Amino acid sequence: MRFRAKIVDLACLNHFSRVVNTVARLAKTCTLRLAADKLYFILSDKVANGGVSVWCELCQGNFFDEFQMEGVAAEHNEIYLELVPENLSRALKTAQNAKTVKIKLTNKHCPCLTVAVELPSLSSTSRIVTHDIPVGIIPRRLWSDFREPSVPDFDVSIYLPVLKTMKSVVERMKNLSNCIVIEANLSGEMNLKIETDLVSVTTHFKDLGNPPWVSDDESPSSAQDKDLESMAEARIDIKKLLQLLAGQQVNPTKALCNIVSRRIVHFILLHEDVSLQYFIPALA
Amino acid sequence: LRMQTDLSSFLLVFGRAIHAIARISDEFCFDPVEKGLALRSVNSSRSACAYVFFSSMFFQHYCWAAVSESCQKEKQLPIPCKLIIKSVLPVFRCVNMLDRNVEKCNIYTNINEHHITFQLICKHGVVKTHNLTFQECDPLQAVFAKHMCPNVLKLQSRLLADIMIHFPMSQEEVTLSVTPVKVCFKSYTDEDTADFSKAMHTEIQLNPDEFDSFQVGVDSEVTFCLKELRGLLAFSEATSTPVSIHFDISGKPIAFSIEDMVLEASFILATLSVIEDEAAPEQPLRFSQRQESKPHRNGNSQNMELVAPRSPLAKQQRTIIPKLSNGDTTGIERATTVETVGRTMQELSSTHSDYHKVRKLQSHLPYFSKQGNKALQLFHSLFFGAVSFKGKDAINDTFHSLATASDTEEDSVPTQRSQV
Numbered sequence: 001m002r003f004r005a006k007i008v009d010l011a012c013l014n015h016f017s018r019v020v021n022t023v024a025r026l027a028k029t030c031t032l033r034l035a036a037d038k039l040y041f042i043l044s045d046k047v048a049n050g051g052v053s054v055w056c057e058l059c060q061g062n063f064f065d066e067f068q069m070e071g072v073a074a075e076h077n078e079i080y081l082e083l084v085p086e087n088l089s090r091a092l093k094t095a096q097n098a099k100t101v102k103i104k105l106t107n108k109h110c111p112c113l114t115v116a117v118e119l120p121s122l123s124s125t126s127r128i129v130t131h132d133i134p135v136g137i138i139p140r141r142l143w144s145d146f147r148e149p150s151v152p153d154f155d156v157s158i159y160l161p162v163l164k165t166m167k168s169v170v171e172r173m174k175n176l177s178n179c180i181v182i183e184a185n186l187s188g189e190m191n192l193k194i195e196t197d198l199v200s201v202t203t204h205f206k207d208l209g210n211p212p213w214v215s216d217d218e219s220p221s222s223a224q225d226k227d228l229e230s231m232a233e234a235r236i237d238i239k240k241l242l243q244l245l246a247g248q249q250v251n252p253t254k255a256l257c258n259i260v261s262r263r264i265v266h267f268i269l270l271h272e273d274v275s276l277q278y279f280i281p282a283l284a
Numbered sequence: 285l286r287m288q289t290d291l292s293s294f295l296l297v298f299g300r301a302i303h304a305i306a307r308i309s310d311e312f313c314f315d316p317v318e319k320g321l322a323l324r325s326v327n328s329s330r331s332a333c334a335y336v337f338f339s340s341m342f343f344q345h346y347c348w349a350a351v352s353e354s355c356q357k358e359k360q361l362p363i364p365c366k367l368i369i370k371s372v373l374p375v376f377r378c379v380n381m382l383d384r385n386v387e388k389c390n391i392y393t394n395i396n397e398h399h400i401t402f403q404l405i406c407k408h409g410v411v412k413t414h415n416l417t418f419q420e421c422d423p424l425q426a427v428f429a430k431h432m433c434p435n436v437l438k439l440q441s442r443l444l445a446d447i448m449i450h451f452p453m454s455q456e457e458v459t460l461s462v463t464p465v466k467v468c469f470k471s472y473t474d475e476d477t478a479d480f481s482k483a484m485h486t487e488i489q490l491n492p493d494e495f496d497s498f499q500v501g502v503d504s505e506v507t508f509c510l511k512e513l514r515g516l517l518a519f520s521e522a523t524s525t526p527v528s529i530h531f532d533i534s535g536k537p538i539a540f541s542i543e544d545m546v547l548e549a550s551f552i553l554a555t556l557s558v559i560e561d562e563a564a565p566e567q568p569l570r571f572s573q574r575q576e577s578k579p580h581r582n583g584n585s586q587n588m589e590l591v592a593p594r595s596p597l598a599k600q601q602r603t604i605i606p607k608l609s610n611g612d613t614t615g616i617e618r619a620t621t622v623e624t625v626g627r628t629m630q631e632l633s634s635t636h637s638d639y640h641k642v643r644k645l646q647s648h649l650p651y652f653s654k655q656g657n658k659a660l661q662l663f664h665s666l667f668f669g670a671v672s673f674k675g676k677d678a679i680n681d682t683f684h685s686l687a688t689a690s691d692t693e694e695d696s697v698p699t700q701r702s703q704v
Contacts, residue, residue: 084482087484090452090484091484091486094449094450108485109481110481112485121490121491121494122443122493122494123490123491123493123494124491124493125491125493127488127489127490127491127494128488128489129450129486129487129488129489130486130487130488130489131484131485131486131487132484132485132486132487133484134481134482134483134484
């Protein structure tokens, strides 16, 4: 098992750092899956995570100048690592003016992801900052736990409002209630509601648009069967929603959510070369 | 004592000095002398001490007068006072904001009422007066022979800050490792902690060329507390003076100091002791204490360092680490600690002679963790002795090192909770 990668471009480094920062906000521990052409940050929906799950996919070619990966075996040319993304985030934080950043899998006192940052210095030789991040190697027999989650059979799919606006609304609501209701319909309307004994607050968004999903078995007529006005809703933990919104440092090209009434809300954020999916289960 | 200054750098520098000292201890000693103002503090485990001296020229107006005649017969000098840092910090809290609003700052002492007054004269006719009660204290001054250190590094404060920024704020200890041609700073995690396998390890390698001066007489690796140092880093950046680092081998203290025309500061930290050779003698740092000429002290001169100061408020936990070698071959010296809450001579002298009693220290002290019979890897405390004040009362430094030659102690000693 070998892994070596190098970033030389500051913009790529910046972008990669932001992705890692976003993941770090969503999960304390997660799985990093390395494949020949892609990297994935995965959090599977265990009870310990409160049922949320994360799937973040990056094309390595858009970030790394060099990328060499040799998986556990020829037929299974991938590596699954368990790590604390906050550590990776921290290692990259002070590398923002680096000449190069190298990431490799090493074995120090335990398996580590070593991040070596070459920084400009006042002398002839560069300053080298090395961070050893302990990781766990996930054995192949457990890989099936980390499969890409399928898009749920949603009732409504809708584009999200501007994330910054959504975040400031939800932030204020957080002080009033622990759970928030997201409801939306196929006419591009979304409401964020909180209800307590003393107060209820609703923020309405209009004209958001609904993404056109193509389904294999959907016949043209079924689209008309759906009532465009009826709201699908789910009550979710407000903190989990805030983790997603607060962690966004760059506005995605596309941001949408799929709601399965009273079951789950599935958020999809797409940047050029990164896709992030975040599932929040509905509360009872 | 009156001091007046006007703004430009005063509040920033003075404020950062207070904040830096606050990292060491909750209290500090405000000690005005003829030549300037000294601020000193020592942490509760006696493993770090800070000293900042502002010469009278730092202030726009500095006036120091000896105490009135009635006290002279007791040879009482202007009393150095102890202040609780928490009360002073708010005065200098928002340094950036202060800079804009404050036009003048007066500091004066009122000994009869036991007050020190910090008066900030602000814009728009606002005057903020802070009266802080002080207590008398015996200032402890580190006696640390910097010139005897084989290793001396000097670097710009900006560089030192750029190095330390790579360590997270939660990083407690850091190791500085040098050879004549290499230098690196790395994070240190105690091997015994549960975090060890999970902790992220950070290492920064530099070229000695980056230093203003780089003198390494002996290869060494010294581990010290970064948290206590951070205040000095901010302070030195405010003064833009280069930082000098004086140190020796592991176990001996390390000093970070800055000096310019109007001020000097010195932060001396104990370092983790890791020795290869058990027989190597340990030399803990010694401290000196201003000679007390008060009557009640006279009988106690030979045990000065153990006597708690008058102030009942000062719970002096004096940590004394005699060296006990326990046959450990891993090369890590296990030192045991004896903690005394010095109240009476009686209690102290009995403890003094008994190195085998080990008491567990307060859990908030970062260096002293762990339970069980295991003797602890510890930072050496810095000892205090007695020293003359401006050479007036010449004292033959009555150092009494409590760390005599190591007693062999085969079995680990039982630990007991200290009676605090």
